[in-house]
Amino acid sequence: MAVLIDQGSKILVQGLTGREGSFHALRNRAYGTQVVAGVTPGKGGQDVEGIPVFDTVRDAVAGTAADVSLIFVPPRFAADAMYEAIDGGVRLIITITEGIPAHEMLRVYNYLRTKDVAMIGPNCPGVISPGKANVGIMPPQIFAPGGVGLVSRSGTLTYQIANELTQKGLGQSTAVGIGGDPIVGSSFIDMLARFQADPETTVIAMVGEIGGNEEEQAAEFITREVTKPVVAYIAGFTAPPGKQMGHAGAIISGTSGTARAKKEALEAVGIRVGVNPTEVASLVEEALAR
Amino acid sequence: MDLHEYQGKQLFASVGIPVPRGAVAATPEEAEKVAAELGGRVVVKAQVHIGGRGKAGGVKLADSPEEARLMAAAILGMDIRGHTVHRVLVEEASEIARELYAALIFDRGAKQVLAMLSGMGGMDVEEIAHSHPEAIARVHVDPLAGWSDYHGRRLCFGAGLGVDLLRPIGEIFAGLWNAFMRYEATLVEVNPLIQTMDGRLVALDSKFSVDNNSLYRQPDVAAMRDVQAADPQEQMAAERGVTYVKLDGDIGVLGNGAGLVMSTLDVVADAGGSPANFLDVGGGAKAEEIVTALEVITSDPKVKTIFFNIFGGITRCDEVARGVLTAVEQMGIDMPIVVRLDGTHDVEGREILAQAAVPTLHVEATMLDAANRAVALAAGREG
Numbered sequence: 075m076a077v078l079i080d081q082g083s084k085i086l087v088q089g090l091t092g093r094e095g096s097f098h099a100l101r102n103r104a105y106g107t108q109v110v111a112g113v114t115p116g117k118g119g120q121d122v123e124g125i126p127v128f129d130t131v132r133d134a135v136a137g138t139a140a141d142v143s144l145i146f147v148p149p150r151f152a153a154d155a156m157y158e159a160i161d162g163g164v165r166l167i168i169t170i171t172e173g174i175p176a177h178e179m180l181r182v183y184n185y186l187r188t189k190d191v192a193m194i195g196p197n198c199p200g201v202i203s204p205g206k207a208n209v210g211i212m213p214p215q216i217f218a219p220g221g222v223g224l225v226s227r228s229g230t231l232t233y234q235i236a237n238e239l240t241q242k243g244l245g246q247s248t249a250v251g252i253g254g255d256p257i258v259g260s261s262f263i264d265m266l267a268r269f270q271a272d273p274e275t276t277v278i279a280m281v282g283e284i285g286g287n288e289e290e291q292a293a294e295f296i297t298r299e300v301t302k303p304v305v306a307y308i309a310g311f312t313a314p315p316g317k318q319m320g321h322a323g324a325i326i327s328g329t330s331g332t333a334r335a336k337k338e339a340l341e342a343v344g345i346r347v348g349v350n351p352t353e354v355a356s357l358v359e360e361a362l363a364r
Numbered sequence: 365m366d367l368h369e370y371q372g373k374q375l376f377a378s379v380g381i382p383v384p385r386g387a388v389a390a391t392p393e394e395a396e397k398v399a400a401e402l403g404g405r406v407v408v409k410a411q412v413h414i415g416g417r418g419k420a421g422g423v424k425l426a427d428s429p430e431e432a433r434l435m436a437a438a439i440l441g442m443d444i445r446g447h448t449v450h451r452v453l454v455e456e457a458s459e460i461a462r463e464l465y466a467a468l469i470f471d472r473g474a475k476q477v478l479a480m481l482s483g484m485g486g487m488d489v490e491e492i493a494h495s496h497p498e499a500i501a502r503v504h505v506d507p508l509a510g511w512s513d514y515h516g517r518r519l520c521f522g523a524g525l526g527v528d529l530l531r532p533i534g535e536i537f538a539g540l541w542n543a544f545m546r547y548e549a550t551l552v553e554v555n556p557l558i559q560t561m562d563g564r565l566v567a568l569d570s571k572f573s574v575d576n577n578s579l580y581r582q583p584d585v586a587a588m589r590d591v592q593a594a595d596p597q598e599q600m601a602a603e604r605g606v607t608y609v610k611l612d613g614d615i616g617v618l619g620n621g622a623g624l625v626m627s628t629l630d631v632v633a634d635a636g637g638s639p640a641n642f643l644d645v646g647g648g649a650k651a652e653e654i655v656t657a658l659e660v661i662t663s664d665p666k667v668k669t670i671f672f673n674i675f676g677g678i679t680r681c682d683e684v685a686r687g688v689l690t691a692v693e694q695m696g697i698d699m700p701i702v703v704r705l706d707g708t709h710d711v712e713g714r715e716i717l718a719q720a721a722v723p724t725l726h727v728e729a730t731m732l733d734a735a736n737r738a739v740a741l742a743a744g745r746e747g
Binding site (some may be wrong): 216350 | 470472476507508548550577580581609619620622623629632639675676706707708730
């Protein structure tokens with residue numbers, strides 16, 4: 075069934091009436107995704123091209139049985155929107171919003187982890203299960219249905235690699251952009267566990283970048299828990315220490331968190347790391363041929 | 365955003381953490397005046413966003429106001445690992461009995477705040493962590509529960525410090541916690557945290573980093589941004605709102621999305637080239653955004669070739685192509701520009717560039733071909 079979302083998922087959009095929210099929600103609907111509700115406080119009773127708008131998440135869930143919330147709310151209101159979603163009765167939250175203060179996310183995450191709700195993002199492109207559902211801002215035309223589980227910290231790099239895979243005839247079960255912020259709702263490990271458990275996923279491609287130690291933790295998790303082949307890519311070999319490269323997460327200091335350290339940690343447990351996105355697609359192809 | 369030592373100490377003082385008396389000076393005369401007001405022996409410290417300033421000669425003791433002036437004159441304008449010194453902190457010299465290390469860090473792995481304390485202050489903490497890992501006590505703090513006195517006790521006992529330090533260490537950490545939360549820091553570090561001859565704890569240095577995303581609601585901290593500290597291109601980029609990082613090569617790189625641009629730098633390096641910068645134009649495809657980006661890149665005199673790498677998702681390649689043509693025409697750029705367009709409306713985009721037939725524009729369909737082309741052009745192997 076792919077992971078996180080499929081054709082049965084019912085999506086509500088917090089911030090549907092905004093410019094970004096309506097544009098992407100309608101694109102998601104055009105892909106065949108069930109976009110069933112919007113939430114904008116004070117605009118309950120209106121609709122956006124037939125999608126009913128509710129005042130609260132709780133009302134939207136009660137009225138439409140939505141199980142996933144997609145958040146486009148601007149950064150200064152996004153934490154509030156996430157708390158409302160966590161308490162509102164959905165099983166999955168996908169936060170696209172970029173620029174949320176790190177301390178807000180620190181509190182949201184520590185609240186989230188006591189609840190039975192999953193989150194992807196923030197500062198992420200969303201999730202697509204090709205042929206089934208697209209929830210977020212990813213361009214669906216470069217994806218195709220298939221067996222590659224793709225997980226990445228970066229948006230356009232996800233597209234780049236998905237495109238390379240699709241051109242080689244390697245479709246994807248689900249592609250997930252987990253987000254480039256220092257604190258995000260789901261880690262590589264969370265996604266690896268889901269792909270491992272998903273019968274439609276036959277090989278996993280993991281796209282990391284400098285900063286933090288999540289790729290190293292993932293390497294350790296893979297040796298213990300993942301039996302499917304995993305191929306990796308790491309961006310940022312030429313990044314100088316101590317400089318932030320756009321993503322708040324993409325900062326390295328000293329020796330830990332460097333691309334080289336991550337590559338070595340992955341290769342030490344037998345995971346092949348492509349030197350560029352094109353090679354990643356070839357490594358996935360080879361992994362499948364074995 | 366990283367703050368200077370004197371700025372971090374101002375924030376420490378605002379939450380009651382003891383710091384030496386002192387003031388910042390931008391000229392030797394100001395330094396002399398501060399030293400005269402303080403009286404006695406002072407220390408003159410370069411204010412730069414880089415470590416190792418002591419070894420580079422950026423920290424000097426002075427026994428008189430005149431000597432402080434001379435020391436400041438020597439330090440101001442000094443280049444410390446690529447950073448020019450524009451200000452010095454002049455403060456009273458301290459009698460040090462013992463040096464400790466204290467810090468609060470945003471631990472993205474644990475997704476909590478990590479507090480650390482060590483009795484081996486004064487050294488580089490990564491050095492301590494490597495050679496004496498047991499000498500650093502650590503405790504995680506749940507941001508929803510906040511700081512509690514027991515955290516301080518665990519640190520103090522864990523670091524093997526005496527019972528006499530329990531209360532003062534607890535007070536220092538309560539202050540650090542307040543500073544960390546109030547100013548939305550990602551790092552506060554005191555190294556060394558000194559114990560004076562008369563037993564008081566004083567923050568002798570400060571490292572203070574704050575979250576850029578919070579600056580909209582932290583006006584006092586936002587006002588501390590030092591555009592002088594950045595190099596000329598980075599300063600220009602910051603003023604124009606462009607996400608830019610200076611590197612030291614000759615191929616100017618721009619693309620859409622941080623991950624893709626980082627990957628582009630790697631691919632250029634792998635092809636034997638040397639990137640001049642990181643620049644993320646984001647979803648920006650409009651001519652004015654491209655002009656701004658190219659102005660920043662071409663203001664670096666080392667740049668010989670430009671590599672424009674776009675993967676169109678939301679961004680449409682035909683719009684990018686028109687933007688590039690407008691920018692090239694408007695700015696009269698005569699150096700080679702390699703453009704790689706892929707994704708949404710890529711065929712149309714490449715067609716627009718092909719029809720324009722600008723001799724300096726080289727269009728490639730893949731990232732690897734484009735990187736090889738850019739490297740060859742920068743090396744003068746192609747015209």
